[in-house]
Amino acid sequence: MAEHIGRRRFIGAAAGAIALGAAGGIALGQQQWFAPEQTAEEETTKPITADPAATPDAQALLRWFKELPTRDARRVVSGQQIDDITAASYEYFVEKLAVRTGKHPAIVGVMVRDAWTRADSKILVDHWKRGGLITMDIHPTNPWNPTGGPSSAWVPDAKAAKPDLRMLLSTSDSTPQRTLWRKQMEKLGDLVEEMASAGAVVMLRPLHEGNGSWFWWGQDMASRKTFARDLYRDVFYYITQTRNLHNVLWLYSPGASWDGPALSYYPGSEYVDMVCPTRYDDDMLMLGERTGESPNNDYKDVVSTGKPVGFGECGPSTKLDGSWDARTIIKRIRETYPAMTYFHVWHGWENKIMELARDKYTEELMNDPWVVTRENIDWRPKPGATTTTRPSTTGSQPPKPSATGRGSVIRPQVTR
Missing domain, CATH: 3.20.20.80 (Glycosidases)
Structure with missing residues (x-):
């Protein structure tokens, strides 16, 4: 959730910067964004789900x-x-x-x-x-x-x-x-x-x-x-x-x-x-x-x-x-x-x-x-390969839910 909110804030900030740049006489085509370059390894290991x-x-x-x-x-x-x-x-x-x-x-x-x-x-x-x-x-x-x-x-x-x-x-x-x-x-x-x-x-x-x-x-x-x-x-x-x-x-x-x-x-x-x-x-x-x-x-x-x-x-x-x-x-x-x-x-x-x-x-x-088929399926990473830079929060066993099957309630926004 935090990452999702962060992405939305970044998008909003970027849009605002573009608007300010345009108002200040900077052509959109001349604007430059200096984000740190990601290595090929980072591109292939960051969460995609x-x-x-x-x-x-x-x-x-x-x-x-x-x-x-x-x-x-x-x-x-x-x-x-x-x-x-x-x-x-x-x-x-x-x-x-x-x-x-x-x-x-x-x-x-x-x-x-x-x-x-x-x-x-x-x-x-x-x-x-x-x-x-x-x-x-x-x-x-x-x-x-x-x-x-x-x-x-x-x-x-x-x-x-x-x-x-x-x-x-x-x-x-x-x-x-x-x-x-x-x-x-x-x-x-x-x-x-x-x-x-x-x-x-x-x-x-x-x-x-x-x-x-x-x-x-x-x-x-x-x-x-x-x-x-x-x-x-x-x-x-x-x-x-x-x-x-x-x-x-x-x-x-x-x-x-x-x-x-x-x-x-x-x-x-x-x-x-x-x-x-x-x-x-x-x-x-x-x-x-x-x-x-x-x-x-x-x-x-x-x-x-x-x-x-x-x-x-x-x-x-x-x-x-x-x-x-x-x-x-x-x-x-x-x-x-x-x-x-x-x-x-x-x-x-x-x-x-x-x-x-x-x-x-x-x-x-x-x-x-x-x-x-099941006999030739090959999705599993080869031994020693890294599949994510983010360790699983669950490990081999998932955290136990509360006795009622409910934890803290997350409040999704109703869209319409």
């Missing part, structure tokens, strides 16, 4: 993602979502894929639900220790429909008015909705803490597809807005400041821009490490590629952030019977979306087949020279 206190592994992993598009091979990381944080689910979606193809997905994704317990995290720790990566999304119960469970994340009427998400912020007045939401945040914090204790980095996608209208945190179609940006920032501060956890890469994950542009609720560069849209399409084409389909160009928009990009979720749209050609993923990335650094295939729903283990030509996909 949204969280300045991120662990060395988190920083090294983000640098690796940034470098992937420059490679000639092993430049797109494979991923598979599992439908529950259980050994049975991991066996079905991950080990079954390995038996068929000889390769494990590099990334395993899970959804944090209300029923999660600490004992369930063993499969994620094992995957990490074997060289894999972990991504998480949250699929929270609608605080305004508490009896609905995780299924209440979807709204029955996408055109109906959405709630004011500012009611859920840490700085808001106490309400039943806020209490339920904060309990769900504690559950997320517990899981991130469990991963920190194991030394694992979490690629976290809070409030995914917020530019769509289908989730309770999504865009209100009447007003064409939501306060998802503020709630995302609140989650950021809860994890990094209140819980003092720094083993996270922060992923902004918009949906296809049917209802609003991909960057409608972008929380700001200082809160985001990667931009990872979701896309379900038989041809893996993003909105903007087909003439007349959308006024937006989703790929152009996400790349414009300058952050590493990847498919946070992907899969077919109509070929949900196992007939989808999984090679379409890498073909499309190679030919149309070369900046994409990873793909993450969903587990399917309502008996629809989507997972890699049951799609066609998955062997070819997982053995493509562009694809990174």
